Amino acid sequence: MGTNVAGHKLPSGLRAVCRETRTYGSHERCLQTIQASTQTKRQIQEVLDQLDKDLIGLVPVKTRIKEIAALLLVHRLRKLLGLSSSNPGLHMSFTGSPGTGKTTVALKMADILFRLGYIKKGHLVTVTRDDLVGQYIGHTAPKTKEVLKRAMGGVLFIDEAYYLYKPDNERDYGSEAIEILLQVMENQREDLVIIFAGYKDRMDSFYESNPGLSSRVANHVDFPDYNPEELLHIGKMMLQEQQYRLTAESETVLLDYIALRMQEPHFANARSVRNAIDRARMRQANRMFAAGSRVLTKADLVTIQPEDFLRSRLFRK
Numbered sequence: 345m346g347t348n349v350a351g352h353k354l355p356s357g358l359r360a361v362c363r364e365t366r367t368y369g370s371h372e373r374c375l376q377t378i379q380a381s382t383q384t385k386r387q388i389q390e391v392l393d394q395l396d397k398d399l400i401g402l403v404p405v406k407t408r409i410k411e412i413a414a415l416l417l418v419h420r421l422r423k424l425l426g427l428s429s430s431n432p433g434l435h436m437s438f439t440g441s442p443g444t445g446k447t448t449v450a451l452k453m454a455d456i457l458f459r460l461g462y463i464k465k466g467h468l469v470t471v472t473r474d475d476l477v478g479q480y481i482g483h484t485a486p487k488t489k490e491v492l493k494r495a496m497g498g499v500l501f502i503d504e505a506y507y508l509y510k511p512d513n514e515r516d517y518g519s520e521a522i523e524i525l526l527q528v529m530e531n532q533r534e535d536l537v538i539i540f541a542g543y544k545d546r547m548d549s550f551y552e553s554n555p556g557l558s559s560r561v562a563n564h565v566d567f568p569d570y571n572p573e574e575l576l577h578i579g580k581m582m583l584q585e586q587q588y589r590l591t592a593e594s595e596t597v598l599l600d601y602i603a604l605r606m607q608e609p610h611f612a613n614a615r616s617v618r619n620a621i622d623r624a625r626m627r628q629a630n631r632m633f634a635a636g637s638r639v640l641t642k643a644d645l646v647t648i649q650p651e652d653f654l655r656s657r658l659f660r661k
């Protein structure tokens with residue numbers, strides 16, 4: 345059994361919902377509204393499926409994003425049906441080491457918020473302290489406001505947000521930027537969502553020192569470091585995307601490389617893997633170039649050999 349709206353079948357249960365609510369002028373209008381939201385749900389599911397596919401590991405992060413998306417969707421649906429529902433907080437905190445996928449997930453989140461109609465444009469503007477805070481008196485407010493203007497209708501991603509607050513310098517202009525951000529966060533009409541990002545421990549003390557700000561950040565997502573196997577998996581996926589392949593031997597060498605790289609300073613999880621792969625591609629290309637007049641096969645062109653990693657300085661120590 346189904347009711348036909350605009351050529352689509354709707355489950356009969358939905359007709360009951362529409363009979364119960366008095367929000368809509370007509371039964372027909374109610375059914376159309378519900379159908380539109382069913383479509384939205386499908387679109388959100390698409391983004392979540394893509395997130396699942398694009399990102400290796402990160403199970404707790406994916407779970408949190410699904411929870412947040414579900415909550416925001418239900419809020420939208422309840423509102424459509426005239427059910428009371430307090431406004432969900434949209435501002436977020438993404439904590440974790442560099443290269444754990446915070447920016448990548450923020451892009452997806454902007455898409456989800458856009459599809460749900462919480463923001464009008466859905467773009468992501470990434471900034472750090474230097475984009476918000478001026479060097480001289482009177483420079484900070486215009487800088488911060490300019491950034492906010494650019495981010496309106498989208499998501500403002502503030503990377504290493506704790507640099508905005510310098511407890512040892514009470515005349516630091518960072519606090520001026522925080523004040524302006526606070527006003528905008530409070531004012532939901534501004535149609536802007538802010539994501540604060542950075543290392544977990546530093547973000548924790550940043551929130552402790554700025555309780556006003558902390559209380560306006562409703563959603564906390566923590567990005568764990570990857571283990572070597574996940575990083576290898578990420579590397580293989582990156583290579584596959586660019587139509588390269590590893591031999592069994594070069595895969596072992598890449599895993600060795602990852603283990604060494606993890607011990608080095610400035611290790612940045614998946615970003616370090618991406619950089620390693622870029623350099624391996626460069627060495628592979630040099631190898632092809634040096635092959636002289638030998639005819640290059642397709643296999644030559646797509647294969648990353650162990651030596652393409654082994655020439656790294658990490659193996660020379």
Ligand SMILES: Nc1ncnc2c1ncn2[C@@H]1O[C@H](COP(=O)(O)OP(=O)(O)O)[C@@H](O)[C@H]1O
Binds near residue numbers: 400581
């Ligand atoms: N789980 C993952 N699976 C695949 N690629 C990833 C994953 N996490 C990060 N990356 C890739 O690593 C790079 C750095 O990620 P990014 O989102 O910029 O990290 P962060 O913002 O935490 O520093 C990007 O190229 C991204 O595509």
Ligand SMILES: [Mg+2]
Binds near residue numbers: 443446
């Ligand atoms: Mg980032």
